[in-house]
Structures are given as C-alpha cells and as structure tokens.
Amino acid sequence: MKNAEEKWEPKILAFLCNWCSYAGADLAGISRIQYPPNIRVVRVPCSGRVNPYYIIKALQRGWDGVLVSGCHPGDCHYISGNLVARRRFAVLKDLLEYFGIEPERVNFSWVSAAEGEKFANVVTDVVKEVKALGPAKRLVKR
Amino acid sequence: MENFEDSIREVAEKLLRDKKVDLIIGYEQGTLPLRTTPCFVEKLEDVKKLVWNASCDANLSKYVVGKKEKVGVVAKGCDARLIAVCAVENQIPRENVVVIGVPCQGVIDRKKIEAKLEGKEVLEAVVKDEQIKVEGEGFEVVLPKKDFLCDSCHTCRHRNPPIYDVLIGEKLPQSTDKNEFAEVSSLESKSTEERWEHFKEELSTCIRCYACRNVCPLCYCKMCFVDQSMPTWFGKTNDLSDTMIYHIVRAFHVAGRCVDCGACTRACPMAINLRELVKKTEKIMKERYNYEAGLGLEEVPPLGEFKMEDSQEFIK
Numbered sequence: 535m536k537n538a539e540e541k542w543e544p545k546i547l548a549f550l551c552n553w554c555s556y557a558g559a560d561l562a563g564i565s566r567i568q569y570p571p572n573i574r575v576v577r578v579p580c581s582g583r584v585n586p587y588y589i590i591k592a593l594q595r596g597w598d599g600v601l602v603s604g605c606h607p608g609d610c611h612y613i614s615g616n617l618v619a620r621r622r623f624a625v626l627k628d629l630l631e632y633f634g635i636e637p638e639r640v641n642f643s644w645v646s647a648a649e650g651e652k653f654a655n656v657v658t659d660v661v662k663e664v665k666a667l668g669p670a671k672r673l674v675k676r
Numbered sequence: 677m678e679n680f681e682d683s684i685r686e687v688a689e690k691l692l693r694d695k696k697v698d699l700i701i702g703y704e705q706g707t708l709p710l711r712t713t714p715c716f717v718e719k720l721e722d723v724k725k726l727v728w729n730a731s732c733d734a735n736l737s738k739y740v741v742g743k744k745e746k747v748g749v750v751a752k753g754c755d756a757r758l759i760a761v762c763a764v765e766n767q768i769p770r771e772n773v774v775v776i777g778v779p780c781q782g783v784i785d786r787k788k789i790e791a792k793l794e795g796k797e798v799l800e801a802v803v804k805d806e807q808i809k810v811e812g813e814g815f816e817v818v819l820p821k822k823d824f825l826c827d828s829c830h831t832c833r834h835r836n837p838p839i840y841d842v843l844i845g846e847k848l849p850q851s852t853d854k855n856e857f858a859e860v861s862s863l864e865s866k867s868t869e870e871r872w873e874h875f876k877e878e879l880s881t882c883i884r885c886y887a888c889r890n891v892c893p894l895c896y897c898k899m900c901f902v903d904q905s906m907p908t909w910f911g912k913t914n915d916l917s918d919t920m921i922y923h924i925v926r927a928f929h930v931a932g933r934c935v936d937c938g939a940c941t942r943a944c945p946m947a948i949n950l951r952e953l954v955k956k957t958e959k960i961m962k963e964r965y966n967y968e969a970g971l972g973l974e975e976v977p978p979l980g981e982f983k984m985e986d987s988q989e990f991i992k
Contacts, residue, residue, distance in 0.1 A: 587909050594917055617982035625931050625960050627990050632956045633924050634872025643992035656992050675917035
C-alpha cells in the first residue's frame with residue numbers, strides 16, 4: 535500500500551482554449567520545455583465554452599485537479615468569451631471552496647500562444663500543489 | 677395587520693372590478709394553525725378569503741412566472757424583489773403584473789415553534805401585538821414573535837417592496853443593522869476540511885425531494901439539470917457526492933439572483949439549513965461585483981455581463 539501511495543501521480547484535466555492556451559501548450563512542446571506529464575488536454579474553442587458542469591463532473595469522476603486556461607483578457611478570439619468565463623469561474627471557485635473542496639484542485643490561467651514557458655510553469659505549479667494535497671476524495675463518486 | 681388585510685381586500689376588489697387584472701394571487705387561511713396557503717381569486721365574492729398575517733410565508737412570485745393572464749399579486753419585500761429578478765430575466769412581463777406591495781415585518785418560522793414545543797401539537801394559535809399565543813392539548817404558551825421569525829427575516833434589509841404598483845399601508849423604516857452574512861462569515865473562517873465536514877453532515881439528511889427547487893421562483897427551467905437524462909450530468913441518487921453536487925450547482929444557478937426569501941429553507945422537510953448554502957452566492961456577488969439582486973428593473977444580472985477590470989486574483 536505504501537508503495538502504491540508513493541507511486542501515485544495526480545491526474546489533471548486541462549481545458550485549453552484553441553486560440554491561445556492550446557497553442558501555448560504546443561509552443562511549450564516544440565520548444566522542448568519540460569513539464570510534468572500529469573495533464574490530459576481537452577481542446578475547447580474558448581474558455582467561455584467550459585461549462586461549470588465539466589469542472590464539477592471531472593471532480594466527481596475522480597480527477598485530482600482541473601485546469602482551465604484561456605486567452606488573456608482582451609485577446610479573446612471571440613472578443614469577450616474569456617471575460618464572461620472569468621465571472622463564472624470566480625463564482626464557481628469561491629463556491630467550491632466554500633463547500634469545502636480544496637481550492638488548489640480548481641485552477642484557472644491565462645496563457646497566450648506565445649507563452650510556452652508560462653504554460654509549463656502553470657502546469658508545474660498545479661501539479662505540485664495537487665500532489666501536496668494527495669488524491670481527490672471529497673466529491674469523488676464511488 | 678388587521679387593516680392591512682382590509683386594504684388588500686379593497687385593492688383586490690377594485691382591481692378585479694375595474695378589470696385591471698383577471699386574477700389575484702394572495703394568501704388565505706390554511707387548515708392548520710399558523711399556516712396560510714396561496715389563494716387564487718378570480719371572482720369578486722372570493723376576495724374576502726384573502727388574509728394577511730405573520731404566517732404569509734409563501735413566495736407568491738413563483739405563481740406569477742409563466743402566467744399568461746393579467747395578475748395582481750400580494751408581494752412582501754422579498755417577493756417583489758423576485759418579481760423584479762424574473763422580470764429582468766424576461767420570465768414575467770412586468771406590464772401584466774400588478775404588484776400589491778406589502779411592507780413586511782417578518783414571517784414566523786414554524787420549525788422554530790415546533791422545536792420549542794418539543795413535538796407537542798399546536799391546535800390553535802393567535803398572533804397579536806408581537807406575541808404568539810399557542811395552545812394545544814394541556815398547554816398554553818405565549819412566545820415573543822421576534823424570536824420565532826425566519827432567519828432571513830432577522831437580517832432583512834428590504835422589508836419594503838422595491839417595486840410595486842399599489843402599496844398597502846406605509847413604508848417601514850429599514851431598521852436592521854445586523855450582519856446578514858454572519859453565518860457565512862463564521863463558516864468561512866473555518867478550514868476547508870471543517871467546512872467539508874460541516875456540509876457533509878448537514879446534507880447527509882437530504883432526501884433529494886427537490887422541494888427547495890420546486891418552491892424557488894428562480895427555478896423555472898423547463899428541464900432541470902438533475903432531471904436531464906440526455907446527457908445525464910449528475911446522478912439522481914442520494915449518494916453524498918451526488919447530493920453535494922446538486923446543492924453546489926443549485927447554489928451556482930441562483931448566484932446573483934437569490935434574494936434570500938427563505939422559501940427553500942422553509943420548504944425543506946429535513947430541516948436542512950439551505951440558507952447558509954445559497955447565502956454565500958449573495959456574498960460573492962456583493963463583494964466581487966457590488967450587486968444586489970431584485971432592486972430594480974433596469975439591472976443587468978452580474979453573470980450576464982462583464983467588465984474589463986473584473987477581479988481576477990484567482991487566475992494564474
């Protein structure tokens with residue numbers, strides 16, 4: 535058992551917007567920047583496309599963390615998708631924290647297509663924080 | 677209170693007689709003590725059924741949503757605020773509704789009386805001069821009304837309806853200086869672990885009857901996310917995870933819309949303190965976007981707009 539715990543690696547579900555963060559992740563890749571391989575990427579057209587249900591459902595399904603990443607404010611391909619998303623995520627994050635879900639499990643970031651390095655840093659941070667928390671238990675449906 | 681009742685009847689009669697409305701929604705005496713039930717008056721002779729007292733706790737705005745005919749509705753401060761929210765959301769055509777605003781001094785929480793009486797049955801109750809006299813088999817007690825009001829009423833800052841067409845009586849002073857978020861703040865000061873344990877315990881009794889949803893005027897979706905099966909977002913079981921998610925998402929859905937009328941808490945058969953779940957959304961909206969729901973018809977719901985300078989300290 536101890537061995538299994540030591541070997542545990544968090545699984546992070548990442549929703550990346552097609553126009554910025556996904557390209558940022560791509561840049562991190564082609565620039566050969568190293569970052570932990572714990573994320574699984576879902577490409578979405580815009581961070582505004584991410585329904586709060588997705589985040590909650592991921593937590594219920596046992597993902598150890600969720601990362602939603604989009605374009606910087608003002609850079610949205612659809613003008614304001616990320617600004618709408620920002621309010622939604624602010625409320626969701628506050629609410630989940632209030633209900634007792636560890637805030638480190640739900641993450642948001644702005645990463646542009648030119649920020650391969652930032653993307654790697656964000657993922658490294660998220661993985662580090664989630665690792666410190668251990669496997670998700672609270673909302674997971676057994 | 678007595679003359680409020682007379683004024684309500686008078687106004688209702690006039691509205692019906694002048695054909696300003698086809699229907700009046702108000703309260704009538706319930707069959708049990710300390711209870712009223714919603715009353716739908718279409719005929720002049722039924723106007724006398726209408727009552728007004730401290731047990732008029734139902735949020736009548738629920739019945740206005742989706743009505744095609746012209747209605748007159750008796751509305752306390754919180755009811756009127758919800759009519760405003762629903763009008764902003766295009767669920768109530770404002771011109772079709774005559775809001776009979778009633779300044780409200782708070783409604784009685786029957787659960788508190790039941791708890792006080794430790795299960796003894798109330799057979800008769802009279803509310804007079806800030807006192808509730810309850811009688812049952814072999815007992816008679818007089819309770820001070822102010823201790824048995826709903827929690828929402830204790831901290832209510834909008835006792836007067838912000839929107840109305842006819843006002844019954846005179847506006848009340850906005851007296852309370854109590855912190856409406858005291859409960860939420862005390863929970864916030866705890867650790868995440870403690871909060872999780874608290875809500876786990878609180879919600880473990882939830883039987884998923886959806887009374888809280890059905891009573892809420894804001895829950896007007898034709899298909900609720902918990903009833904949806906294609907796709908099935910979240911389970912319908914009373915597994916802790918499913919129950920928790922139901923309550924989280926319900927709170928999220930009323931964020932920026934809830935006015936803390938307390939209907940969900942009163943409707944809950946398991947006496948879950950639903951107020952502390954949804955009150956947080958109100959606090960978030962106030963702190964982040966300086967927004968209070970239902971104060972006017974020109975407002976834009978906070979999740980329906982955005983500003984470039986919105987707070988984003990949580991974004992990496």
